[in-house]
Amino acid sequence: MRKTTALIAAVALLGGLTACSGGTAASTAGCDPVVLPGKASAVVTAPGKLGSAPKVGFPTPLYTETTQASTIIAGTGAPITAGQPVILDVTILNGADATPLQKTSYAATGGSLITAGKSTFPAVSEGLECAKVGSRISIVGSAKDSHRGAADAANGIGKDDSFVYVVDIKGTFLAKANGADQIPVNGMPAVVLTADGTPGISVPDRSAPKTSTVNVLKEGSGDKVKSNQFLVVKFTAIGWNSKTVFDSTWTDHQASVLQVGAATVSPGLSKALIGQRVGSQVLAVLPPRAAAVADGSGKAPADDAAVYVVDILGIAG
Structure with missing residues (x-):
């Protein structure tokens, strides 16, 4: 064909x-x-x-x-x-x-x-x-x-x-995270959303956490994410120090699919998403080792902490 x-x-x-x-x-x-x-x-x-x-x-x-x-x-x-x-x-x-x-x-x-x-x-x-x-x-x-x-x-x-x-x-699936707003955590990046859900991320003027740090910005009420499931998500990721976007689904207006726990997803991001519920928006700050993808296909910087804002829109399998 x-x-x-x-x-x-x-x-x-x-x-x-x-x-x-x-x-x-x-x-x-x-x-x-x-x-x-x-x-x-x-x-x-x-x-x-x-x-x-x-x-x-x-x-x-x-x-x-x-x-x-x-x-x-x-x-x-x-x-x-x-x-x-x-x-x-x-x-x-x-x-x-x-x-x-x-x-x-x-x-x-x-x-x-x-x-x-x-x-x-x-x-x-x-x-x-x-x-x-x-x-x-x-x-x-x-x-x-x-x-x-x-x-x-x-x-x-x-x-x-x-x-x-x-x-x-x-x-x-959901167009954007629809969970209940949660109280922001001091010292974490601030996230401001446009009407369609596109996140703008502001990194505080301080050093990045040395260990993975996760903050739920919106708490959904859907199914709980389990290891090895395929998630339909929208996300933006920036470098903590560079403040530059290195990956985003919002730029081309298309959702993505991540298999949490698989080699194609970094261990830090998988850990941040497993156990969360559909409809949630998750903010994860990952040091370089936690943000690196085992199969080498990741886009996260090797010398900078990665900041992810992920909307969990559904479970596809």
């Missing part, structure tokens, strides 16, 4: 993870979709049971200059709001000739994670806004929204080709 870098970046595969529903409820009234139905999205057919790979049909060539989205199967869950991570299955085809480009596994315990709202590849992320959990929707993405209008001759993609996405919405 053909794949492109743009497609893989737009739909990050998470094979084997369990779909969960944990999003904050939103009323249908007052949910204003960014992407509206149109003639192109309306002609896409995708019969079959939700959660099984559909046989997608549409007249070719199918083009649109603006991304459109229509409902094929109406779900009964809560409407999706900007910022919510969504687990979905998706089939992607080239609108020019119906060539298959990519699809997920459609396994009962699998799916892909993408965050609704603004992103580098807005066809799907913005097309999800106001759709309901349990729905199958058709999105016909413009060339700009699907592949930035860049031709890919090796995969038969022209610069003006629209992409057709048939999306099964399996579940959602």
Whole structure:
């Protein structure tokens, strides 16, 4: 099956993870979709049971200059709001000739994670806004929204080709930590949040703690995190002395998945998150040894304490 870098970046595969529903409820009234139905999205057919790979049909060539989205199967869950991570299955085809480009596994315990709202590849992320959990929707993405209008001759993609996405919405997670505010701890970094939950971190004018220090800023009421679970999170991390962001999910408007206790997550961060509850926001200050990742893939500075602010949005498996 053909794949492109743009497609893989737009739909990050998470094979084997369990779909969960944990999003904050939103009323249908007052949910204003960014992407509206149109003639192109309306002609896409995708019969079959939700959660099984559909046989997608549409007249070719199918083009649109603006991304459109229509409902094929109406779900009964809560409407999706900007910022919510969504687990979905998706089939992607080239609108020019119906060539298959990519699809997920459609396994009962699998799916892909993408965050609704603004992103580098807005066809799907913005097309999800106001759709309901349990729905199958058709999105016909413009060339700009699907592949930035860049031709890919090796995969038969022209610069003006629209992409057709048939999306099964399996579940959602919190858009940001929603736990009860806790009393800040003196001497720890101060955290100020924007309306969408993006944290701003102010480090005090003092030396960093020599041992790992954890402060719960918001205490959630969801499930408790256990070792080796996959967590859906949003986070920002800065150096204590440099005061420079070295990693953040908020910059590209996408949530991330961490397997706490695994070699891909630092021991200090895993320890800070295990035992916390979904909906919590956790502030962790980790000395270099605790912030280092065993497999060498981490971004934390080797000579500076790392400051993490982590929103625990759900447990994915």
